[in-house]
Amino acid sequence: MFSASKRYILPSTRHWTTAIIPMACRPLVICGPSGCGKSTILRQLMEEFSDLLGFSISHTTRKPRPGEENGREYYFVDRDTMEKAIENGEFIEYTEFSGNLYGTSKKAVKEVQSQGKICILEVEIEGVKNLKKTDLCPRYVFVKPPNLDILEKRLRGRATESEESIQKRLKQSKMEMDYGETPGNFDLVVVNDDIKEAYKSLRDFLVEVIIV
Numbered sequence: 152m153f154s155a156s157k158r159y160i161l162p163s164t165r166h167w168t169t170a171i172i173p174m175a176c177r178p179l180v181i182c183g184p185s186g187c188g189k190s191t192i193l194r195q196l197m198e199e200f201s202d203l204l205g206f207s208i209s210h211t212t213r214k215p216r217p218g219e220e221n222g223r224e225y226y227f228v229d230r231d232t233m234e235k236a237i238e239n240g241e242f243i244e245y246t247e248f249s250g251n252l253y254g255t256s257k258k259a260v261k262e263v264q265s266q267g268k269i270c271i272l273e274v275e276i277e278g279v280k281n282l283k284k285t286d287l288c289p290r291y292v293f294v295k296p297p298n299l300d301i302l303e304k305r306l307r308g309r310a311t312e313s314e315e316s317i318q319k320r321l322k323q324s325k326m327e328m329d330y331g332e333t334p335g336n337f338d339l340v341v342v343n344d345d346i347k348e349a350y351k352s353l354r355d356f357l358v359e360v361i362i363v
């Protein structure tokens with residue numbers, strides 16, 4: 152059986168020039184409608200390839216909670232600084248939640264790359280579009296449900312959303328499916344019907360295309 156740790160030796164970043172790090176550790180972008188199973192598949196991938204993959208640290212304007220450290224859980228910044236950075240185009244994606252801004256900066260992704268790891272980015276369509284304008288050269292994977300009825304069932308089954316939130320997500324999912332299914336927008340489209348097969352498809356892509 153394939154063993155990632157045997158076949159792939161993590162590069163020592165000391166010997167790498169900044170010019171080649173981004174190409175060798177191209178980020179892996181996962182996108183798909185809410186409830187399609189992105190987190191479920193990614194959890195497995197992170198477990199199996201924990202040495203190879205990493206998540207970027209997000210920025211937030213919320214205050215640190217006791218025990219949280221700047222640069223570990225989040226980069227804690229004030230609103231003015233973050234708004235200016237957003238205006239400057241330094242963020243891939245950001246959102247406002249409960250009166251605070253949260254976002255993923257391009258610099259945070261490069262930080263993961265500089266550790267010799269493949270940065271995993273779970274983003275929405277807008278994030279994909281923004282990433283395509285950067286020099287990060289990610290691989291793009293779209294995860295989709297077999298159909299919208301099944302998506303609705305999974306969202307309801309997860310029991311994490313209000314009815315209003317479910318409706319909002321389902322409405323959004325139609326646009327997302329259109330973008331996801333448009334040829335050329337993604338390097339790989341995974342249909343998450345059977346979870347084992349969906350996982351295998353993403354895993355094969357990681358091993359055969361990304362880890363080279």
Ligand SMILES: Nc1ncnc2c1ncn2[C@@H]1O[C@H](COP(=O)(O)OP(=O)(O)OP(=O)(O)O)[C@@H](O)[C@H]1O
Nearest residue numbers: 184185186187188189190191305309343344345346
């Ligand atoms: N192949 C599958 N078959 C059946 N259920 C699944 C499958 N994949 C995922 N699920 C279930 O569907 C629900 C939604 O999955 P998950 O939370 O991973 O979606 P998501 O795409 O990460 O959603 P969000 O974008 O809202 O975070 C979960 O309850 C999960 O256990």
